[in-house]
Amino acid sequence: MDSELPAPNFSRMADQLDLLLGVIFMASPMLGMSPCSSDGQIALFRFCNLTQIPWVLDTTERLLLSFNYISVVNATSFPFLKQLLLLELGTQFTPMTIGREAFRNLPNLRILDLGQNKIEVLNLDAFQGLPHLFELRLFACGLSSVVLRDGYFRNLNSLARLDLSGNQIYSLHLHSSFQELNSLKAIDFSLNEILTLCEDELKPLQGKALSFFGLKSASLFSRVSVDWETCRNPFRDMWLETLDLSSNGWTVDITGNFSNIIWGSRVSSLMLTYHIMGSGFGFQNMKDPDQDTFAGLARSSVIFLDISHGYIFSLNSRVFETLKDLKILDLAFNKINKIADNAFHGLDNLQVLNISYNLLGELYNSNFYGLPRVAYIDLQKNHIGIIQSQTFRFLEKLHTLDLRDNALKTINFIPSILTVFLGGNKLASLPHVRFTANFIQLSENRLENLSDLYFLLQIPQLQSLILNQNRLSSCKAADTPSENLNLEQLFLAENMLQLAWETGLCWDVFRGLFRLQILYLNSNYLNFLPPGIFNDLVSLRWLNLGANRLTSLSPGSLPANLEILDISRNQLFSPDPGLFASLSILDITHNEFVCQCELSPFIIWLNLTNVTLLGSPADVYCMYPDLLLGTSLYEISTKDCDEEETLRSLKFSLFILCTVTLTLLLVTTLIVIKFRGACFLCYKTIQKLVFKDKVQSSEPSGYRYDAYFCFSGKDFEWAQNALLKHLDAQYSSCNRLRLCFEERDFIPGENHISNIHAAVWGSRKTVCLVSRQFLKDGWCLEAFRYAQSRCLSDLKNVLIVVVVGSLSQYQLMKHETIRGFLQKQQYLRWPEDLQDVGWFLSKLSGHILKEEKGEKRSNTLPLQTVTTIS
Template identity: 70%
Template sequence: MGDHLDLLLGVVLMASPVWGVSPCSCDGRMAVYLSCNLTQVPPVPNTTERLLLSFNYIRTVTTSSFPFLEQLKLLELGAQHTPLTIGKEAFRNLPDLRILDLGRSQIDFLHPDAFQGLPRLSELRLFSCGLSDVVLKDGYFRNLKSLTRLDLSINQIRSLYFHPSFQELNSLKSIDFFLNQIHTLCGSELRPLRGKTLALGLAANGLYGTTAADWGRCTNPFRDVVLDSLDVSENGWTVDTTGNFSKAISGSRISSLSLSHHVMGSGFGFHNIRDPDQSTFAGLARSSLTRLDLSHGFIFSLNPRLFETLKDLKFLNLAHNKINKIADEAFYGLDNLQVLNLSYNLLGELYNSNFYGLTNVAYVDLQKNHIGIIQDQTFTLLKKLNTLDLRDNALQTLSLVPGVSTIFLGGNKLMTLPRTSLESSFIQLSANRLENMDELYFLLQIPHLQILILNQNRLSSCTRSPTPSKNLSLEKLLLGENMLQLAWETGLCWDVFKGLFHLRILHLNNNYLNFLPPGVFSDLTALRGLNLNSNRLTVLYSDDLPANLEILDVSRNQLLVPDPDLFVSLSALDITHNKFICQCELSPLIRWLNETSVTIFGSPEDMSCSYPDSLSGVSLYSVSTEGCDEEEVLKSLQFSLFIFFTVTLTLFLVAVLVVTKFRGFCFTCYKTAQRLVFGDHRREAQPDPYKYDAYLCFSSKDLEWVQSALLKHLDIQYSDQNGFNLCFEDRDFVPGENHLANIQDAVWSSRKVVCLVSRHFLRDGWCLEAFSYAQGRCLSHLSAALIVVVVGSLSQYQLMKHQCVRGFVQKRQYLRWPEDPQDVGWFLHKLSQQILKKERAKKKDDGVQLQTVGTVS
């Protein structure tokens, strides 16, 4: 993920000119005139702080070349395409100048007073200007009291005779004479530098090489000079030259000495040049040397007590030699050494005695050797060792050192790891041959491990799922370029990331993954960056990604139609080089790409269609979604219909519940509304052969109930609003006449006979007699003139006990008086309809039918 961020930053910087200013222009503080074919200094505002004039054709610089620029701090005049002439006090109008760069400009003439009038100049760059010894001898740098760094590299200086004015340069800290022609350095040449502390560069001068020095006469050139660093590399020094030089400068204080690119040592297979020995660096015993660079040479063997006199040495660089042998006590005396670099050598084995004496060493670099075996106690005595680099060797087995907190083991041949207790916080095991997932489970159990790198292994085998242990310290886990798909497709090891609650970065790129196990990231609550690059994923689900993820790389997969809702919470995303199907299903992603504020890595051309063929290779940013609006409308319509039917169904159910609960009230409202709309249409008087509309047959003991429940609502004599002329015994039977005659007359003179069957009815003989007469009329006229209403909680069995009633209830339907008072209105309405209904006479063989009224319970 870091590579993406670096690439993004690089693109931003490349897209912008130097510091945001266009070439050949000035913004008031920065003036950039690079390669603008100028022959003289252009006019710039007096507020300019940086003036860049390199790669032009300016030939002459004098006092009048510059206006008074009191705020200018940086001036670049280097790399002019024509020779440059610098006159007297050429830069006087730049009183606040701090850095003057004339490098890579051929200076034909430099006036001795060219740099006068620059009291604040701290850095002067005169590299590759064709300058000779004169620039040092004739006081060109006098009065530069603020000068800190002087670069005179790649010139033609042959001797170091400094002008006495250098004694006054109290701020001077660094002088570089790299790649000049200084062959000797003796005696009092550096006298003006005495009392100063500085860094001196004398590399690649052929120093003491082409001309043999008279070491007896050539006294210490660095007498009374304290050197922060001395670079005498690339001078072709042998063991003898190095030994003589170290003796010649004996007593001089040097903090850092570079002797890299030397010719010391016999090399591999040669014996004509000696390896350095105990006497080579003996002259540096009193130099308080802390850093020694002996890299890029031919040392084959580290001889006993080679560095014995360098008691203060903290950093020793022996990289890029031919070291194949480390003698016993080779590092004897290096009690203060902290960093030892033995990389890029020819070591094949390490023995217990190799590092004897390095009691304070903290970092040992052994990468790029040929180490195939290490004795168990090799690093045991290195009590303060915290970083061990064994990358790119030939190790097949290893006995790890528990005390090492940072260990690099990449590029070896390790197939298994020893099950020893480890305390490392950083382990790098990339490019090995680890195959079994047990190795990963073991490493994840290291208690204080923070970073684990296992890229380019063969992790693919999972025969069982060991119990994962919670690792509350691991923050970065790199598992790219393995074969986790083979392990996960067995259904095992899906819990490998369980308990990693503090993991922030996880790389799973190049693992052939075509699916992510369900819940595999469920414990990764702190994960911020996930790399799934170069797998075979075709789809991502909402529960696949951790909730707090910020950076996701799913490039070079086979995603067809990704859901943009998965990416809205990210801050950066890479989905380039996938196989997008550019149909309407992809339109949400296309719209999201054009509107999102999420940083999208890669160029638009890297996000292109794979299907259909007509759009193959077309960038997603160029695909139109207009044709998909119909589907969106259809989806909206479907959603609207869903809402409509849902609301309708809900209202229907609510209406059913309301009607069921308040059906009596609802029926009353219905009847009231009917009268208001259609009016009160009473039944028109028509010729009727019947005297009464209905004969109510009931027990005299039920009279009070019948009056309140029926007569008051139906009989016209009780209310003008009622519409029926009813007949019942207590009012309409002729007193004194035979009772059976009254019953018979009532039955035959009424259109319908309504029997109100109650418990009292079934005990009343006259009621049962009237019931029989009514049945007889029905049979005689083949009509449904008898209406039976069962009142009270009479069961079917109780009705069947009476023979006359039994025959009716077995063949005909009857009504039941409602138990719920709110159903009475509806029941009276239905009863009224039955009374008014005219029955057609039917043939006897057709049977008798009565309209079904139903029962109300």
């Protein structure tokens, strides 16, 4: 019927299918064969360094001899092989000579492959004696036009396919014997140098119907000046199902002249791809096709015209007017930026229009006038941002519209059609237009609100909905679920549903989808599944939850009739094998299994289940503990994880031990906290007894003092009683520190700055007792600055700050001099409880005597010891 797509060429399809099945049938037995061997039916001798035909059994059906050094083939080269159907003798590494009746001992040969040989000598009778030969491959053999002119193919009554591509043929003057080849259907002259082709050259083919005639990349008519009136129609009285004239560098003028000279010849499919027709983008030196370019094809009954991969910039008015029978038009990969009014006028039977991969920016209401029967329009990979509202609405037969990978921001123009492709655009929301589609593809857009999903689910006829790679992440409480009884496939991969569901909303988004069979939720950052989210999905068979962040699956969370589950690349620790009881196929690879005894039921199930597990055993591995990192679960033993035998006898003992240990720890901790001062004194007394022979004084160094104590003169009495008497060696022989402080050690009459400088640089450390008086004393602050300068100079932390009194952090930070230190370094506070003073003085002494090396502190934390499966 006219309203249907063009009927396929069943004869050619049958030939192709026969060839494909033959190749598969030929290749499949060879998968397990050893090289240079034969199994009685197939003889495989590729790359065997042969110089002559090997002996094979007379039952051989396929003989494969490519990639050897066979240089001569004659009548005695082959034994009598009555059952041989295929001979592959191509790509020999030496020049070849083929003698008279070289293949006569192969009477039932169907396919002869001699391709990519350098044939130096080809006897005129080389192919005689092959009455059943169906296909002859002579591509890239260095053959000249003589092979056509001198009757090499006579008597090949069964020959249907002849491949002469890639040779050195310059003329197609055919021998009269071609007229006798009644079975010939396909002939390929591509990749030769055939500059002209005129009527008298192909006369032996007149009256024949060919499924394929190839002249691709032959430089035809593009390099010479042609007298078209003298040349006349080379395809007169021929019917060509497919004529391939691609990659010949044809301009508009050449195409127009050729169309005119083949007037009346039937060509069902005309291939003119990779042409140079059109001005291109930004150029005017070449013409775009016009009303006369294809006028000569008016009586050729062209059904399929392929003029893709060119430079057409503008589709001019009535450019295809004469192609009344055209059903498929391919204009992809041009530079089309403009569609003139009535560009498609006359294409009353066109059903498929492909304008993908062009430069269209806007579409107008008048662009597709003249296409009453068009059913499929492909406009993907353009730059379309604006489409007028009535552009497609008058196309009554349109059922598929492909607008993927454009720049659309609205879809108000969508007509009532069955299939819509809108992926890869800039849609941020969907207007509530009336949809009648049963297939909608909206992936790779910018949809954020689940309200758009609720709206799409209201479409009663919808069967498949694809929303992958959007931004679905927000939800409104007012959205109402629908009972869509037709939806079977829903794809929501690579969105952000976790953000919507963690608010507690949109947990009913799948309500009423009783016939849904396939659901994709992979890569949605899911760390939980809302309770009852799949309750209504009673028909669901395939669920993809891969590449999320699920750590566990609760019982009953999966649909009861589920058959295929992908939960790979999550963070499952110890899955319950009971969840997978109904499955036939499961992908649980690349999770983060914790290989402890809790996982033993799952490990046992893995080794016993009848469920088909996708991925290799190495993809199901332990992530914890570190000792088992990367170990396959199939290699883990569970024999030591029987709780009845190994743990029951230890439970009570372990409980008692833990209780006693914890009680002692708590009592000891409370005693130490309550009487910490006394405990510290005891510790010091024991230390003196144990180390009584040790030298108590500090080791000699290059410094005059161990520490310079800087404090306000108003704090002297407190500093002397609290610190100096307990630390300075001049106060008591029991003390081991040589201290410097202003009241005793500064030289009277000396410049005060000089005294401070000498004290700071002459001491191992500087200790600043920061009190309220310290912050008011300018000399103290000046000493603080000097100490900081020394820190920068020595690249060591030689400044110790002790905060005295009830100074808050805020009060300290108000002083610019102090603030910089506090932001980068730690400081000490004078203890409020008297029993902590002894401990504090010991800690301060240790800081003073400690030699700074600038080592970095480690931020690592000790890992817990975890019982593992052995």
